[in-house]
Amino acid sequence: MPSLQRPVSARVSAVPVGWRPSQEVRYPRAESLAAAAGREVEDEATWASLLRSPAPLRGLRLQGLDLRRDRELLLSRDDLGGIVVLGGRLDEQVEDHLRAHGAIVFPADHRAPVDPYRARLYTPQELYAGLAEDGYDATVDARAYRWFEDATVRHDAYVTALRAIHDDAMSDALTALVQGRRVVGVMGGHALRRGTDEFAAAALLGHRVAEAGSLVVTGGGPGAMEAANLGAWACDEVVLADALHAVARVPDFAPDIAAWVLPALEARSRSGDVPQLRSLGIPTWYYGHEPPNAFAQLVAKFFSNALREDLLLAHSRDGLVVLPGAAGTVQEVLQMATRLYYEVDLVDRPLPPVVLVGRHHWTDHLPVWPLLQALGRGRRMGGALQLVDTVDEAAALVADTVCPQAPLPDPRRPVGVASVVGNAPAREDPP
Structure with missing residues (x-):
């Protein structure tokens, strides 16, 4: 066998590298985007019902609850093995009783600027509380970024665990919120300036998609993301025009985030919110230089950008519109392309459309379109790809079916994984 006697380098180092057709391995993703009833208990009413029922409590996950309420009922129970208590409020006697009967208690951390165990999404008003009085640096959003960035805790195992728990809880709440809704993602660059025709066009896109009954989901930042959220929030084109005019006086979020956010918060306050979640x-x-925009009605904010990117694309299950952007937007396009290229889970229905807006941008300036076409050649993915020039064309491709819109959830009520005992009323004192 003379070939085995030659070194590998002599055989292949000068061989031109190219693509050869081969049989690909097909595999399903281990990904669940459905909120299923389970062991997580996230509101006091459900917990009180469980305490009063004869059903065993073993194995529950109690998230952010005040266990000092109904404490006598809890102290009378001994079927507590495998319960995991995630944050919340409890006194020494309750904690000792839980531990003595096999429960695991994860303590809260009063130094954390956010509740790692919260069971609901944020509102912009929560993230920017105190902005007008004390400036951006005093807000929850800014303090959470500093906590994330602080080198003294970046490699602290406990803080890392708390951030991971926070993101898992946020993922649960997000999954429960979008379940049963028609969801269309809109992506694009953060550098798009208020007051431009392009910003107004992106806002009109969000408005058209929301009017057709879809929940508009964006990366939640400035630029094209803010424009799409603004348009979706606006209940009609009069409100849309007023909001565009109001925010145009501060075109960019740099160098003053507070000056950029306040006109948006004021516009929302003047017009009021529509009763539907749009x-x-x-x-x-992770991108602390990109503050969240104030027009998203609810905000699922993550410490992990990798998780955030994946969920943003995974939940855009009814279509994705990509406005012009730079490296971050290209990354999202290619991540979505990877999903479509290997898609094996949607064999009974068409893949969601992926619509790139701006022929010149995506074919000449950043030639992503030819690459997508090459990847989609001969695959189901090819039929999902669209390239258009206007937001009208894009809206028609992803919003051609009118759907009923679901009501906006009570921001005080947890919207995480479905409770184990039906629907409970909203709690009166949000943590």
């Missing part, structure tokens, strides 16, 4: 943002503290 607009959602999924930003990240």
Whole structure:
């Protein structure tokens, strides 16, 4: 066997590298985007019902609850093995009783700027509380970013665990919120300036998609993301025009985030919110230079950008519109292309459309379109790809079916994984 006697380098180092057709391995993703009833208990009413029922409590996950309420009922129970208590409030006697009967208690951390165990999404008003009085640096959003960035805790195992728990809880709440809704993602660059025709066009896109009954989901930041959230939030074109005019006086979020956010918060306050949920943002503290926009009605904000990106694309299950952007937007396009290229889970229905807006941008300036076409050649993915020039064309491709819109959830009520005992009323004192 003379070939085995020659070194590998002599055989292949000068061989031209190219693509050869081969049989690909097909495999399903281990991904669940459905909220299923389970062991997680996230509101006091459900917990009180469980305590009063004869059903065993073993194995429950109690998230952010005040266990000092109904404490006598809890102290009378001994079927507590495998219960995991995630944050919340409890006194020494309750904690000792839980531990003595096999429960695991994860303590809260009063130094954390966010509740790692919260069971609901944020509102922009929560993230920007105190902005007008004390400036951006005093807000929850800014303090959470500093906590994330602080080198003294970046490699602290406990803080890392708390951030991971926070993101898992946020993922649960997000999954429960979008379940049963028609969801269309809109992506694009953060550099798009208020007051431009392009910003107004992106807002009109969000408005058209929301009017057709879809929940508009963006990366939750400035630029094209803010424009799409603004348009989706606006209940009609009069409100849309007023909001565009109001925010145009501060075109960019740099160098003054507070000056950029305040006109948006004021515009929302003047017009009031529509009763339906039409607009959602999924930003990240990983990009601390990108503050969340104030037009997303609810905000799922993550410490992990990788998780945030994946969920943003996974939940855009009824279509994705990509406006012009730079490296971050290209990354999202290619991540979605990877999903479509290997898609094996949607064999009974068409793949969701992926619509790139701006022929010149995506074919000449950043030639992503030819690459997508090459990847989609001969695959189901090819039929899902669209390239258009206007937001009208894009809206028609992803919003051609009118759907009923679901009501906006009570921001005080947890919207995480379905409770184990039906629907409970909203709690009166949000943590």
